[in-house]
Amino acid sequence: MDLNDLPTPALVLDRGVLSANIARMNERMRRLGVPLRPHLKTAKSADVARLAVAGHPGGVTVSTLHEADYFLERGFADVTYAVGITPARLDGAAALRRRGADLKIITDDIGVAGAIAAHGASFAVLIEIDTGGARGGVAPGGPELLEIGRRLDGAPAVTLGGVLTHAGHSYDCRDEAAMAVVAEEERAGAVMAAERLRAAGLACPVVSVGSTPTATFARDLTGVTEARPGVYMFCDLFQAGIGVCERGDIALGVLASVIGQRREENLLLIDAGALALSKDRSTAELAADCGFGLVCDAVTGRPHGGLPHGGLKVASVHQEHGIIACSSPIPFESFPIGARVRVLPNHACMTGAAHDAYNVIDGGTEIVARWPRCNGW
């Protein structure tokens, strides 16, 4: 199969760019002396996971128990489920552990810690710490940390594994210096929580941090035992917009076909709309608003010759229609109906999730592999 024959819309992944992104993050982590436990909520693919864990201990991070099951089936037994567990999910987590998963679950709630302790099955638990993202997590300096730690530690079947945090507010940063500050907040908060647990006589072997911006710009990770970035593998327009990568580092795109021309309005219609691209508008907050995605050459993923970088963008979407606008006149003769383009995504996690599989290219037009994704719940 060739890019020129692939039915559209279709998700395309450039393996060479992916490998370069992984190598770059590996080199950063090597310098910082911290191994990766890559977050696979972006890729949801065992094929991508094998590339991402190479040279690391082999543990992975997931966002659903469905992903944990998928990765366990494919040989990834060391799995951290990095979303706060609910009591109703403990049976499912216990079942995964009985099947051989070294599954770590997380909590920030004393009631849930009690439910874990009372369940009876063997669990490994990390305490979720809030280092500024204001999503899940207890304060690193507050009383809940030690209460939860003691509750878990006191349960015979439960192993208190350590602490985990995600500095989600790194996504609010707009430059490297700000991201370095957040990375240090993330590190310092997690390490403080770990030290408080240890000072109270509780075990805390794992100190887990992670987001792509903080992993990219952290200057020091002393005390941290693992990092969990995820989107670095693919990159996207949001990450490029905040300075984490270049647009040329974006490994993921949606192949689309032109299905209409509106010459008077200087618009093109393509068959990648809201379902194929997602409605993510995260670049709307950035200096370079990329609409619903930037439109590039189908084969190279680079801007079309003669057009300004970012000149062609998906300005609006309907369910199966994308409407491309341009700040300069569109050369319509280059975009007849059926012509192919590649749309770079605002947010790789959202756009990837709209598709069942990656059509893998390696710099050319040949589809060298088709890698399935593990979607849903």
Next chain:
Amino acid sequence: MDLNDLPTPALVLDRGVLSANIARMNERMRRLGVPLRPHLKTAKSADVARLAVAGHPGGVTVSTLHEADYFLERGFADVTYAVGITPARLDGAAALRRRGADLKIITDDIGVAGAIAAHGASFAVLIEIDTGGARGGVAPGGPELLEIGRRLDGAPAVTLGGVLTHAGHSYDCRDEAAMAVVAEEERAGAVMAAERLRAAGLACPVVSVGSTPTATFARDLTGVTEARPGVYMFCDLFQAGIGVCERGDIALGVLASVIGQRREENLLLIDAGALALSKDRSTAELAADCGFGLVCDAVTGRPHGGLPHGGLKVASVHQEHGIIACSSPIPFESFPIGARVRVLPNHACMTGAAHDAYNVIDGGTEIVARWPRCNGW
């Protein structure tokens, strides 16, 4: 299975509300004397389709050839594929027709009309008309209409079936009077195009219009032979926001579990985030901005007792986290970790597409059926 045991996040469909929505649209169409060819891009379900076509000729509308294949396999042979065809898809369309589909394709392009004529297979083609949506379609009064009509009519294997339009700008309306005006524009444009084709000696048996707002508020559909609304079956917060339905008519929701409390910030975390709800923010433009969805009672789909209608809403989303905010203090004791809520969607088409199947309820907590969806391409 019961709503209280269903793993979350999960898509829930209330069959009673669905049936009432379908009955209401059927009664409108009966008064207007026009049968429905319901658009199934919203539901993507043969089970829903069977309810929607009852009492109508049985034809359906789809947005992808994948849907056309799915519905053909389930006994729906009369299918209109209402997105502009590309030459690369003609082989697929011809294959569906050989398998027994009475498939209608659409075009607004003279070059594509030529490709259809030159293909050699038997096709039935409608000409797409722009009646104001500025998406696909030729002007009803312009020269392209007759050029395309003659090109198709002159091809021995091609049947010129008529005209089709979608007044997408009905979604820009904010009251009934404005939607009635757009409905008349849609009708008048389609009928004008049909009359021009007929005056030129060309056949035009089909005059197809449709959107949920125009089908709801059209006062007269003289000259129209079918209407193609879709979202009326489920309704959503956007349709309620523009006055097409009441919030109580929303048949679709996402069942979610509380996974965290942030009492100081007056926030709840649930396990339905960007992937389970979609990132659709269409209500942001309306008087009642519903965030990423309104949070209701899990069983009834109605506002929680004692809380203002619309008081609990999903204010922000991460991939698997939804963050619920409230204009008044959240009664946290009513929302322990594991408590269940139902999130009403901004846009049923987008939220539905995030899930593989409907968990069907009928007013109570019992899951009375599980209806699969036909997602992807």
